Amino acid sequence: MKKTWFTHDPVNTDTANELLSRYAARNIQAQKTLAADPRFxxxxxxxxxxNREPRRDTTYEHKCWA
Incomplete structure (x- = not known):
């Protein structure tokens, strides 16, 4: 299966450490790098x-609006 890197939005130190621990618990390779703003x-x-594209969300669609 193909794997790609997913990058979260800039987060603070506590959130970054929590994300890393959650990924480590699931045996997923993760890394933490300093953002352009040194606080994040x-x-x-x-x-x-x-393998497939995500399905389109049809929650708020109705046949009469199409």
Whole structure:
């Protein structure tokens, strides 16, 4: 299965450490790098990529609005 890097939005130190521990518990390779703003961190994880595109959300669609 193909894997790609997913990068979270900049987060503070506590959130970054929590994300890293959650990824480590699931045996997923993750890394933490300093963002452009030195108060925040970027957390990246190597996640499996799906074979198909995600389905379109039809929650608020109705036939008469189409």
């Amino acid at each position: 961190w970027l957390v990246s994880a190597l996640l499996p990529e799906g």
